[in-house]
Each structure stands twice: as C-alpha cells, then as structure tokens.
Amino acid sequence: MATIHDVAERAGVSVTTVSRVLNNRGYISEKTRRKVYDTMAELNYQPNEIARSLLRKQSNLIGLIVPNVSHPFFGELTDAIEYYAYQQGCKLLLCNSQLDPLKERDYIEMMKRHRVDGIIMGSHTLEVEEYRNLNYPIVTIDRRIDSLPYVASDNYRGGELAAELLIGKGCRKIAHICGNLQLDMLSNLRTAAFEEKLRSAGIEFVTLQTEMNVFDQQEYEQLIAKLFDNHPDIDGVFATSDIIASFVMKRCRMLGKAIPQDIRIIGYDDVNAASWVTPAITTIKQPIEDMGRLAVELIRRQMEGEPFERENVLPVKLVERSTT
Amino acid sequence: MATIHDVAERAGVSVTTVSRVLNNRGYISEKTRRKVYDTMAELNYQPNEIARSLLRKQSNLIGLIVPNVSHPFFGELTDAIEYYAYQQGCKLLLCNSQLDPLKERDYIEMMKRHRVDGIIMGSHTLEVEEYRNLNYPIVTIDRRIDSLPYVASDNYRGGELAAELLIGKGCRKIAHICGNLQLDMLSNLRTAAFEEKLRSAGIEFVTLQTEMNVFDQQEYEQLIAKLFDNHPDIDGVFATSDIIASFVMKRCRMLGKAIPQDIRIIGYDDVNAASWVTPAITTIKQPIEDMGRLAVELIRRQMEGEPFERENVLPVKLVERSTT
C-alpha cells in the first residue's frame, strides 16, 4: 500500500504538505490541495490508521463483549451499538464470550492490548474482583458492579407490569421462568418484583430458573415440559425472554392449550421475533436502541473526561399483543 | 498504560530482554523470565498491539460487512465467523451496512485504513466495478463478482429440493417469495431452479419479489396479504427465508388456513428461529457455520499466499419439520 511518502514524492511536494492537506492545518493553496488529492486517488492511498492510532493514543475502536450475537436480544443491541459507534467515527470490535469465563478474560485482555477506547460488557461471567481491577473505560449492560457505570432498563418495573397484566387478566396459577438467579444480574429484579406482586395479590406461582443465562433450546424444552407435567393447571406464564415465551407457546400447542383462552403468556425484551410468531407475543419492551446509544455515549464521555451518570436505568413498556 | 520501557526499568533489565521474553526468542534464564513476568503482572502491562501491528504490517483484524447483524441469518453467520477468527488469533471488526451503498463504501475504506487483514462481504450494494478494483484480500458471501473468491451454499439445489418437496406433497398452486432479482445474488438460483422444476412438472406458480433484500416487516406483511387476496387458492409456499415463512404462517392463521393441511410452507436458511415458531418450519438448511469457517479460512489463505479455491459452494439439506 502507498504511504504518505509515496504520495508526496509523486505529487512533487513534501510529506509535511501532504499531512497538512490530510489534516487541514496550516496554509495550503487550492492548486496544491488538488494535486495532492489527485495523487492520493491515483495511488489509491489510504492513510494508515494504525500509525495514526499509535501517535494519537486513540484507536477509535470500541470493544463489545456479548454472550452471543445470534441471540436476538444481543443481535439487536449490537446493531444499535454499532450504529451509534459509527456515528461518532468509531468501529466495533465484536467478541462472543459464549459465557465462557476463559474466553471472556482473554477477550478483555485482547481489547486492552489493542487499546480500544472502551469496552462494553454484555457478558459477565467473571468474578466482581476482576472487573473492579480493570481500570479501563467500561460500561456494563444489565449488571451493577461496584461503581462501574452501567446501562439497564427498569427490570423491577418490568416484573411489576408483567404481574399486573396477568393478575388483571384473572390468572390463578402462574409460572415464571427466569435466568439463573445465582448470577448477580439486574434482571433478577424482574423476578423479585413479579413474585412480590403475586404474593401480595395472594396468587399461586412457581418460579423456574434456567441453568445458563443464554439460549439452549434443549434445556428450555425440557424445563417447560416438566413444568406442565408438574403443574398442568397453570394458566399464566411470565417468561424472561421472548424466545422462552415462544417455547412455552410451542408446548402449549402440543398440549392442546389455547392461547390466550386457556393460558396467557407474556415474554420480555420485545425483540423483533416477538412479532414474527403467531400469535404475536405480549411482552415487556426493553428500549434496546436507547440502551445501545447510551452505552456508546458513556464510553465517549469517559474517554473525553466528561462527567457521566453511573446508574442509567431506562424505562420499559408493556406491549400487549395476542398471547394475553 | 505501562510500556515495555517501564517494565524493563522496573525489572532492572533491558528492553531487548523484555522483548525476548515476550516473544520467546534468544536465550533467557528462568530467573529473568520470571522476574519479567512478575513485573508485567505488577504493572498490569499489556503489549501495545498497535505498535506491533505497525511493525509487522499485520493487524490481526478481520473486517465483516453485513446488512444487519440483527437479522437471524447474519447473526448466526457472524457468530460463526467470529468463532473461527478467534481460533486463529484474529479479532472481528463488525459493520452493518444497512444496505446503504454510501455506508458500505465508507466502511470498506475504513477497513482499508485500519489495515484489516481481509474483508468478508456479506453485503453487496455497490457496483461490480468498485469491488473489482478493491485490490485487497476479500471474500464474498453468496455473490459472485468476477474472480473474487466467494462462499455460498448450493442455491440451485436448494430451489430444487423445495420444489420437489412441495410437488411430492401434492401442491397444485404454489407461491414463491424471493428477494429482489435485480440484484445479482447467487440466491437468485433458488428461484431459477424452483421455477424450472415447477414448469416441467406443469404446476401453476406465482413469484413475488421483495423490494429490499433484508428484513422489512411491513413490506413482508403487505406483500403476503396481497398475495392471498389475489390468489386465495394457493396451497404451497416457498419462501426465501425462514422469517418470511413465519410471516406467511401468520397470515394463514389469520385466514383460517390450516398448516400443513390446507397449505404447505417451506422456508430457507434453517436459522434457529425456524424451530422456535409453532409449527416448526420445514426449511432448506444452509450450512451457516461451515460458510463462516470457510470465509475465515479463505482470508487466511490469501494473507499467507497459500493457494485457495475461488468457488466454494457448500451443500444444502432439506430439514422437514411441521409446516409441510
């Protein structure tokens, strides 16, 4: 690839002049400017960002670690993050941890080695201690770790909304399927709120936890099958993701339960897929795009030393469709 | 951040020695090695990959441009690509073109400026001319452009399989929904094969094209609604993605058509979502993971100057589920 020296030589000017054109500094005549641009086009010159980064001590890269981009929630979140990163001239370095702590640790180190401007963590499988000592511009999604800035939506309110809806519809025995409560995620608040509401309304419920916190079709299916074996009289389900909700629907169909007549189902996230399935899923909408935008913004602020909010909890919304 | 100089000074050795430890070259005593490692840990030293890249003229970055990671097919493909890139020590630079030619062009230039080791193009909205002059290690997904290496699955065979299945099930009037045939994509072969089979079997069919080639829920719904308005007697549908298939199912449910009794539906891709919906979608499986693996491998071979195959067409498979 051509370097700035090649351009200078070919254009018959000095390297400094080319740099001046490139960075719009100092005096440059229109004639020279044109000549330099022409030469760059001719040589197919692209300034080496690696050299620039080295000098500027800024890579214009944002690192993103998620369990898995092929999970709809993280796919849509990644989409948003990439969009806003691009808007401010940053590129996205994407890593799928697959919820493997070894991989996650390795990825964090990789990112530091590459001097990314900041890391957005959508996966958290390490010990709190490790994150604490990271000492790097960072934003956490859906998890509170000491004083690290985080972005989340109002999980507690989400749980309440789900409970209120199912209670309002007259459900008498409700199942709640959530992620692994051992993991210190903010999404656990959904469960807390939900259970509290049901308890105070005096409605019977059972809570099931999944093993891992990300998609495993087999596990979901077994869990749900067992749920209905043990509690055939369930008439309401609050699932912690739209994907899980769709598996519940699958099982109901199999068991001949009509939705929403015999059983009402509410999901979480409002990923696109929630409206692809039939009947379309009633769900609690997380403002995925806003979460992405905010995460990028928080990285930017940390980089530039601007003040920023540590706790960023965005509102959720009930989206009623056809499963309730 | 600590530099190699800081480590050297603190450990009481020369920079060269630290570099030797880091890169495992030359003679190093166990004692020194340990001391250096300890010091690195103490200072939280991470070698600056930017400086390394500059010297080595290798960034260990692979660029990926897709229309949109939140589309299930591209999400799963991205997942696979990231996985294999990591396996060979590369990181993934992810870009969503949103099928906007301006963005796509801009992204390609960004990637060149960042000196990525190669570009995997899952989005192709530019003129053939532009790709031709790219002059960079590149792999194209699902599109043939001159002599650029590409990865695809056997679209023609996929179209045949779909046709054979629907014919075999006794469908008499079949709709085919495909992407925009103006775009020179290899997926157009599905349509070609499908129509040919139907024609030679003497079966009536209608072909509908979507405007864009990526997800637009509104457009799909309108298109499908119109389809059934105009052709209420359709008893088979071949959709070019599982997502489109699920919208067809939605409409059928609304119209009171039983699946698969009144109408048989076959999708394409076999994304995870195909088995989330009820009934689970019969589909043509693209070997997404293999495609990802191969794409990364082709970049590697180009980088290292190893010989490689230009045309990489992987086999597809019929996965029969409950919509046929």
Added chain:
DNA sequence: TGACATATGTCAAACGTTTGACATATAATC
C-alpha cells in the same frame, strides 16, 4: 519600504514495539 499573510520546505522527535548486529560475561565441556 516595511509589515504581514500566504505557501511551502527541511528537519527531528515522538508513538511502542521488534529485530539484527554486535559486544561482553559467565558457566559448562572437552
């Protein structure tokens, strides 16, 4: 005429690392 703005050049340092050439010292081996 002098002052100033404009336009370009030369030169060197800096970013953090690797690498080769070469020097020197100690220890082990014959």
Added chain:
DNA sequence: GATTATATGTCAAACGTTTGACATATGTCA
C-alpha cells in the same frame, strides 16, 4: 586452556504518521 553454549546488554533502524520549530519564498496592503 580453549571452545562453546548460555545470558544479557547496547545501539540503531524500522513501521507510517503527526507536529512543532524554523527557514524561505512570494505576494499584498498600507
């Protein structure tokens, strides 16, 4: 005692760019 392997050091160049300091023109305006 000579040779060799081991261990470390010094030094400088290279990767491609930016930037500041400084020099030197030419042109323009009082």
